Amino acid sequence: MKVLNFLRASSALRTFLTEVDAAFDDLLVHNNVRWLSKGRVLEPFWAVREELQVFLSQQNSAKAKQFLEFLQNAGKMEAVAFLADITSHLNDLNVKLQGKKNTLCELMSEVRAFQRKLELFKSHIQEELFHFPKLLELTKGEGDDQCHLELLEKLIANFKTGFDGFILGKQVLLFIENTFLITNVSAFSAEAKRVFSWTEAASLQTELFDLQEGVAQKEAQCDAITFWSKFQVPSAA
Template sequence: MVGRDQGFIARLKKDMPSILTFHCIIHQTALCGKLNNLLQQLMCNAMKMINFLKSQSALKHKNLRKFLKETDAACEDLLTQNNIRLLSKGNALSRLWSIREELSSFLKTCTSLIARKFQEMMSSSKDMSDFDFLVDICGYLNDLNLKLRGKNKTIINTLPAVQVFFHKLELFWWMCKMIFFTILL
């Protein structure tokens, strides 16, 4: 649709050069959600942990589900993320965050080196505070993404949701700056 020479928009611009065009807002939010190196590494480690606990061994996954049930955790299993669906990583992170204490206890019972590495990550207060921030941002992006989807959604209907999200990001930016300057003092 948006090809530079042959797409619908390119052909339309030949006849009406002053026409305004926009890339899909949902895809813009996905691009906005690109992570910096630190958060990208945390996301990667979280997805590796989920795959380690769910996919590497059927026995380990069964033991995890049993452990979560016995400890009355908020959830009885982890969600598997899917790179195709935009919402799945945020939902998987949110589920992981909700049972982080139980997962840390479960990882202590595992004997593998990989489990110890994940357990160290779960016990690191810095990693967990960064992970909490990542879960929050992904949650806000998921919320915005859901508001932009559906029948009869036009730019006029979705623009307020985008503006509110923009203002939330500005607020987060100022809060981060205030925290940083408070730490320096």
């Protein structure tokens, strides 16, 4: 962030990036308020890192020299490459979680899928680096795997802490997404009872049959939001 703030304070930067036909003609500044900010900051910074070295080498100041040394430090730039890659993956997840019409099932599916992806990233960080193109470009597979592995393990632990307590099971989520796909009624009612202790298994089973035999609803083949909106309880007003 210090490098970016220094560079953007220079009125000559945009002119320089335009003249050298860089991939970006300006750099973004991180904003804690705006979602996706960190990933969006790192992307252009990484893309024009070589041009930035040339620009800094032309500046006559102690700070410019300090920041040039940062950009020329292989270990520090490896960390930047890794962060650019992992924040890109996090940005993809964030985008998928946005929107007004996402159902609970869709949101949890995206989160669970990303948790599995993190485990895949963890295994690949010591091997092919398929999912870390910037890191692979920089290190050719000869980087500090242990450092990146530790960060991924912390990220996995954070997701586990944040979402593993969300105990809606597969049968309940399937019920919400598509009631007609529930075939094991006993398994569904048992799982629902564990999640919602106030429910009664007998009532759940009979009401499920009533829902599934609603021919008009089944033939309509509508999405989950439209289907469940038909069962909304009118407000007191």
